[in-house]
Amino acid sequence: MSESGRAWDEGGPDRLYTVNRGRAPEEPRPVELVSLIVARAEPEPGMAPEAAAVLRMCRFPLSVAEISAYLALPVSTVGLLLAELLGDGRVEARAPVPAAVLPDPELLQAVMHGLQNL
């Protein structure tokens, strides 16, 4: 973290609150840390570089945590950025995919009982 902070500090004179453009982080966070973000639009010339970067890197689904790491920006800032992009419909958030999607055991049990009762 210290490395990325240093990189930012050496890299740019702008501070994080200008990236956020003064908006406070929203309490119910629009995207979870593990949500997958997919771009639905191409970056446009007038966009902020962060937004363009998100669109460029999210051609394939990336989690919010990954985006935060790649951009070297804190999760809250990335969350705001993504919330704006989501509002514009430029990206899409997908629920995190579990390792194996297993149906509910109760449902399975109910089906089993139903089959047995036939």
Add this chain to the structure above:
Amino acid sequence: MVFAGTSPGGRRPASTLVWVIPPAAMALCAALAVAVVPADARAAVIWCGVVATLAVALAAVEAIRRGLLITMLRTRFTAQEAGLRQRLVDQEKAIRRLTQDVLPLAVARLQRGAGVDESVKDIDHVPGIDPDFDAAHGQLLRWVLETVRTEEDLRDAAQRAFVNIARRVQAIVHQQAYDVREMEDKHGADPDVFEDLLHLDHGNALIGRLADSIAVLGGSRPGRQWQKEVPLFNVCRGAMSRILEYERVDLHSVADVAIVGPSVEPLIHALAELLDNATRYSPPKTRVHLTAIEVQSGIAIEIEDAGVGLSEEARRRTDAVLIQAATGLDLNDLGETPRLGLAVVGRLAARYRFQVSLRPSAYGGVRAVLVVPQDIVCPTPAPGGMIARAAKLPPPKPVKRATPLPSPTRARTGPVPPDRPGPGFRQNGAGLPQRHRRMPMATPVPPPFSVDSAPPAAPAAPREPARRPVQPGIWLDAFTKGLNGEPIPAADVVEDAPGPPAVPDPRKAPDTPDTPSTPNAQNTSSDKDE
């Protein structure tokens, strides 16, 4: 004095001749008397006549002598008077030269840092009116210069003290900004703490700008020095981050260029002062527009507000402030300057050759245009700014999407199975790529990393259906490409992987192991960032 204009030389022969007349007349009278008187008195009359004639002659001689003396004295006085007049004129001339030429020159030299002796050394001296006068003259000059020197030293000391204090504040502010930035990273997931940290960060930046202003007014350069060029977008946003009401600034189209390192901080500071003026002197609900476009002479950065506007008189005053600051600003005048920011902008503009103009805007507010000269503008190394460069890190994964985006590079990429490594290496039991030995061949070896620097369109072009011998070096290239996640050249795909196109599997995509690419990506990031 009255006779100064008359010529004494013309009267001299007449006056000498005139004085012959009285003795002659006397002698004539005596002769007449001698002739008239009876003979017995003749002897006495002759004596009397001779004596009288002699007396008159003596008187005449005396008169001539005195006349000559007077003439001589008059001539001498006239010459003396002319000399005195000439000397007066010379002295006036010397004093005029002292005030008009010598003193300004010497003071200018003094202000450039020369000593008193150096300043007076090679000033061309007009010799010879009077040694005393010359001495007094030189002494006066010296004394004035000494006084000026003392005052200059005093002023320099005061400015240095100012700058010194400002530098210390800046050091603390920079350290604090760095710390806050680390804390922001650390507590980025906690919205409450994060918000407070941003607040602190903002306040810190405001202090930093004040310290920068003091440093600039003290004749120093503002703040930190940037080693590398910085994209203009980040410069504009850096300026925004240093004003109180940055939320009101709309950053519109910004030219995709960068500013060379040494000029970054002055530009940020000048823009921040202009933005501060714009937000301060406009209603709180209005927006301030910041745009940067390329013009013939460089980059024109416009700041437009919808504020109280600029009357003709106010415009003249602001121009005067800018010009005055450019020609040199006395710290004593600062108290009377109502807008400190403009003085700072003027200073920076003069020093770094920015052209600043404030004109009434079409919105009724003020439109400030700052033109950055061409020679401090350079093409940006990373279009879109630092963030975009960082964003190049995640490699595009070689998975075909169910709904491909209209991306030219992706469209050309051949279908590659996601779990299959590139040609030139095979998998071992653990599923990791493993090298196998290559036989040396006689064909010339291409440089192993040459394809890396080729444009991305290159791999699609050589589509050879025939199987051709694999050249040594290609496998290393393919290996690095596989690590970077770049598309594998079509020829290699045809040669080694003629299998069916990958089945699009949206569930599989996120689970694809990314292990080889991630450390590599971090490597490239550290390479680029150093």
